[in-house]
Amino acid sequence: MNKYRKQFLLDHSITHLNHASFGATPISIMHEYSHWQRKLEMNPVDFIDNQLPNLVQESRQKLSIFLNCDRDDIVYCPNPTTALNTVIRSLNLKANDEILTTDHEYGALSRTWNFICKKTGAKLIHHKVPFPITDEEDFIDSFLSKVNQRTKVIFISHITSPSSIIFPVQKICDYCNEKNIISIIDGAHVPGHIPLDIKSLNPDFYSGACHKWMCSPKGVSFLYAKKSMQEMIEPLIVSWGYEAEKPSHSQFLDYLQWQGTNDISAYLTIPSVIDNISDKKWKNKIAVCKENIQKVRKIILDKFDFTEFSELNYNLQMHSIVHNLQIENIKDKFYNNYKIQIPINVHNNYSYFRFSVHVYNEISEMEKFIDCFEDFMKKSF
Ligand SMILES: Cc1ncc(COP(=O)(O)O)c(C=O)c1O
Incomplete structure (x- = not known):
């Protein structure tokens, strides 16, 4: 074997x-996971109140180095659906705003867009990906030809789930930055699979899963938000970080990091997960x-x-x-x-x-x- x-x-x-x-x-990572769970169970109040904040910060620090972004521009989420729902539901979309996307996106996220479009009257524009793709430039040109005055957001997978295609997200992010369009990248399949350098890519929002190709325990993903976009993010789950008694330097972290009592031991395994895959x-x-x-x-x-x-x-x-x-x-x-x-x-x-x-x-x-x-x-x- x-x-x-x-x-x-x-x-x-x-x-x-x-x-x-x-x-x-x-x-070996499952052992580490259970080590953190046992530590939590030995003294839940001290562990959650006093130890966890620093431990999560250290873990985010290691992940941010791996992804090449600033530590406080990423926050852990259980999965990309949660991360991207947070972003999508924070967008202040109006009737007739357009979201340009492809017809190769992950079904749960297409449903999220359908939901938000029904609520707001915004329109989801699906670009039909040619079958088969033979030329990346052609794809990009025909995709971006769908942009118009009403396009507020481009939402696209970095690696597609059904078709295993790498979309040229660098060019798309560059274009969005130039035209002032919000870029939201679904990178569920990227971390640990192909190199990811968030600083160079420079998207507005990016989510990746750590439990896929990095092989962490289930329920570890991240949401990256560009500093200038963090203020617009609303908490999907309103908890203690909203109207925080002692706000930290980051509203983004305050709003999203604590989502009610939960076992987040899996987040603490990330430094070992990164060592393992390196x-x-x-x-x-x-x-x-x-x-x-x-x-x-x-x-x-x-x-x-x-x-x-x-x-x-x-x-x-x-x-x-x-x-x-x-x-x-x-x-x-x-x-x-x-x-x-x-x-x-x-x-x-x-x-x-x-x-x-x-x-x-x-x-x-x-x-x-x-x-x-x-x-x-x-x-x-
Ligand atoms: C492209 C893509 N986006 C997002 C997800 C996230 O799914 P979930 O949030 O259910 O883990 C997946 C899962 O396979 C995926 O393939």
């Missing part, structure tokens, strides 16, 4: 080719994962009449292939028969599957998937 597999709690009877959905956490051997294994994705991609495209959402090579640990088989409950049927955990879904009428792999995966598992998928097609359940 792959030596990394032993470092995770993943069930050995399952072939796990879906790291991207919820991540997986090394046992290990040279771990990084080497990730490079192999990326090569394996490319090899498997090639095998599949040579063997089957399948296509891809994008013909550009992104060098990621995830990749989506469009197969267009029309089988009801395909994902469950496939899982029940072969015990392979992989998303097989439909996006914009395209049926696709998405590999996503981490250090604990071997290429043989993806090859097994190919054999099983071939068998599945023959049997046409």
Whole structure:
């Protein structure tokens, strides 16, 4: 067995080719997580009232260095949905304001936009991403051609969930900064996956998940807000930081950091999580994962009449292939028969599957998937 597999709690009877959905956490980090939980339980009042604020600050400090931004421009949130809801619900949108986005965004966030547009009369403009993407410049030009006087916000994923595409967010943020349009970047799949330098990117708002590619315990994500935008952020949950008795230097932190009593031990593991993913051997294994994705991609495209959402090579640990088989409950049927955990879904009428792999995966598992998928097609359940 792959030596990394032993470092995770993943069930050995399952072939796990879906790291991207919820991540997986090394046992060593789970121990650290439980160490913080035990410390909290030994003296909850002292730990939460007196120790936690400094510990969370140290953890944010380490994360901010990893992301290259200022410590107090990021705040922890349990997930990107919470982080981005906070931003979206703080925007003072008016009837006929426009939000430009793509049709490859994460469903929960599209719903958030639908909700806010129904309330305010603002309009969500979905740019239809070409199928397949063959040229980044063409994509950017046609996307930005939808901007007009009413465009208040551009909302876009850095890496898309269904299609595993890296959108050119640097160019989009540069454009937004020049034209005074609010940029909100959904970077759920980015931290620990591709390099992220927030200072250079310079978005207005950015959210990333730490429990996906950084492999932290579940429920760790962050919201970054540019200093000049922090004042406009309202708390999604109003708690003690609103009208704080002793306000800190940052309203942004006061409003968002304390959201009522909760176990936030997972946030405290981030310094160890970053040390873990900075290990040279771990990084080497990730490079192999990326090569394996490319090899498997090639095998599949040579063997089957399948296509891809994008013909550009992104060098990621995830990749989506469009197969267009029309089988009801395909994902469950496939899982029940072969015990392979992989998303097989439909996006914009395209049926696709998405590999996503981490250090604990071997290429043989993806090859097994190919054999099983071939068998599945023959049997046409
Ligand atoms: C692109 C994208 N955005 C946001 C999310 C966040 O989801 P959640 O807040 O449910 O963790 C995901 C989760 O997979 C995602 O893929």
